Amino acid sequence: MTVLRIMGIDPSLRNTGMCLGHVDITTGEIDWRGIAMVQTKPADKAKVQRQNSADLVSARELHRGVHKQFAEWRPNIITGEVPSGAQDARAALSFGMSIMLLASVPVPIIEVTPREVKIATGKKNATKAEIIEWAHQLAPHLPWLRATGKFRKPDKFDAAGNLISKGYELPAGRLMDDNEHMADSMASVAACVQTTQFMQMMAIYSAKAA
Template sequence: MRVLGIDPGLRNTGWGVITVDGPRLRHVANGVIQTTADGTSTDLAQRLSQLYRGLCAVIATYRPDLAAVEQTFVNKDAVGTLKLGQARGVALLAPAEAGLPVGEYAPNAVKKTVVGVGHAGKEQVQHMVRVQLPGVTFEGPDAADALAIAICHAHHMQGRSMREARPKGVA
């Protein structure tokens, strides 16, 4: 099974693809889709279009079976939060249009799954991603976060599969 993790952002959207074979995880690829501003009134629409085309290209190239997207956290900058939400909408749309089931995870849930602590720092997350995907080289911090999201989704899907495989009445 291949899992695509997406860390949405309007300027930089990280993506990471892993394979899951039972309890084993393997790194396939990772990268960052960078959008550019042109200073026109259509700037936001153009950036969202760049993001969509970039994600579609990643999906076409690596053919994941599942996708997961990090949920947006709300901060004090309402305009920034709204723009991030729009980028997140594109990050949900691209895999959905490709027919992929899409999971969503809060940042703290990703950190808790990958590191064991919900308020872990970026360095701790990157370290644990390296431990779980030996030999991985990140194309940037957003790509590392995307791989963490993919790992989180893989673990949650494995847990769900184990629960569904249990005979009824067994806790």
């Protein structure tokens, strides 16, 4: 069996999620092999850290983390959403870092759109929670982030102080919201294998394997 190793990357300044999928070039089926995440911290105001210094530290941590996984997983291609349309300077900085991070990986990249990523989960308007659940159902064996203790969601109120919804307790062992970044990277891979570009690449590999 010949497989293509695809590394999905969901890049951002604070949380970059990654995954590895092995795609059978005959059947197109994905065997999910791994997930990982790189998290960075904002400037430490207590230490009077300059913002640009903190950004440089974050950029180095992201580059180091992504390339560590790249070296371990040795993908043939990567895939992910290339961000666009920043609304302010900080968002533009994050987008720039994300694009450079994707460009720094020395293998071909197949770009996917936010719409393609959501459709790949089976719901074109999928919420973050639904994407996490979708990814977990596909690969429950992977090391998903789980809460170690109970947590109570607080009551929600409107601007006038009226109760909108009652809080509720979430149990220990639940899937954490931070899983969204790794789940998004899996959805990117699922979207990637549906693209014309990937189909063409798979045909080339199939011809070489014949």
